[in-house]
Amino acid sequence: MGRWHGGVLLTVALAAVACSDSATGPGSDPSADGEFEAWVLSTVGVTTDQANASSMLGDAAWIPAPLLRPSDAACEFDAAIGRVTCSDVTINGLTISRSFAFYDAAGNAQAFRGPTTVSVNTRTWVRGTAERDSVTATIDRRSDLTVTGVQPGSTRRTFDGVEEGTSNIVARLARGTFLSDVSFADTTRGLVLAANDPTAPRWPLGGTVIRTAEGTRARDGGDSRSFNRREEIEFDGTSRASLTITVNGQTRNCIIDLAVRRVNCS
Numbered sequence: 001m002g003r004w005h006g007g008v009l010l011t012v013a014l015a016a017v018a019c020s021d022s023a024t025g026p027g028s029d030p031s032a033d034g035e036f037e038a039w040v041l042s043t044v045g046v047t048t049d050q051a052n053a054s055s056m057l058g059d060a061a062w063i064p065a066p067l068l069r070p071s072d073a074a075c076e077f078d079a080a081i082g083r084v085t086c087s088d089v090t091i092n093g094l095t096i097s098r099s100f101a102f103y104d105a106a107g108n109a110q111a112f113r114g115p116t117t118v119s120v121n122t123r124t125w126v127r128g129t130a131e132r133d134s135v136t137a138t139i140d141r142r143s144d145l146t147v148t149g150v151q152p153g154s155t156r157r158t159f160d161g162v163e164e165g166t167s168n169i170v171a172r173l174a175r176g177t178f179l180s181d182v183s184f185a186d187t188t189r190g191l192v193l194a195a196n197d198p199t200a201p202r203w204p205l206g207g208t209v210i211r212t213a214e215g216t217r218a219r220d221g222g223d224s225r226s227f228n229r230r231e232e233i234e235f236d237g238t239s240r241a242s243l244t245i246t247v248n249g250q251t252r253n254c255i256i257d258l259a260v261r262r263v264n265c266s
Contacts, residue, residue, distance in 0.1 A: 075100075082109030093130040094139065099123050105151075119148040126165075134172040141165025145188065149195070156205070159191040179224070182215035191235070203258040204235035 075086040085099040101121040102110040110117055127140040145161030162185070169180040191207030194200030214228035230246045233256065243254040243263065254265035 077111035079109075079111075084112070090128070092132075094126055094128040097125040113150070115152055118151050119146060120150055121146045136170045138168040139165065141167075153196065155195060155197040155200070157193050157195050159188050159193065159207070161188045162186065163188075176220040179218040180215065181217075181224075182213055184211070184213040186211045201237065201239065203239060203241070205237045207235050209233045209235075 075084050077084045083099045083101045089096050102113050102117045103119045104110060104116045105118045113120060123144050125142045129136060129138040141163065142165055143161060143163040145159065147157055147159055149157040164185040166183045171178045187210040189208045191209060192205040194205060211231045216224040216226050218224040227248055232244045234242045239257060239259040241256045241258060243256050245252045245254065252265045254263050256263050
């Protein structure tokens with residue numbers, strides 16, 4: 001199941017790369033959309049998927065997160081709030097807090113994920129400072145994500161949730177010193193993914209993903225450049241999803257060909 005959601009995030013990242021007018025990748029000018037943050041976070045040992053708390057729901061584990069294994073944290077069910085809360089875990093300088101809520105078809109809270117669990121809510125908070133080589137990244141990110149249709153035999157799962165946070169990055173690279181200070185707010189709304197259905201398409205069957213970011217970037221002590229960016233992807237079950245990108249007030253309309261992972265923008 002996680003591979004489907006990861007594929008959605010990859011699609012969004014792909015869209016940003018394909019439609020950017022700036023060079024992207026390690027050491028590129030930090031004005032290049034969101035790729036600079038994605039690359040820096042990966043260099044300090046955390047993917048944007050993990051930092052944004054979007055990875056979740058491994059089918060086998062009752063703790064639905066590849067980032068945290070049952071052996072990594074003590075988790076207890078609190079009947080008063082109807083949630084399973086895990087102790088904090090620190091990885092590469094980043095502290096991760098997670099809690100889960102499991103519900104049956106009637107909306108009753110459950111102490112663990114079982115055969116009658118229909119939906120799962122995951123709340124994650126990742127914060128701290130990670131350093132590696134010449135890069136320092138300070139992040140503070142939270143997410144609240146609900147997945148319905150997780151019961152055995154279900155062929156459709158629906159994601160709804162929000163993610164928000166900040167990242168402050170200093171990267172001392174061969175091409176210069178890059179500074180980035182970014183805040184973001186993302187929304188996943190009615191995103192339907194196939195599960196346990198080998199005949200289903202390899203892309204989302206419907207729903208919307210919205211990603212927004214704003215902040216400042218600078219290079220070699222120069223003046224900071226402010227920016228704001230909004231991406232909205234609409235999935236309709238076909239291999240062609242619509243993407244609208246607005247950067248600093250300028251809008252571009254694009255089509256993502258999910259079958260070949262290619263983006264064409266007008």
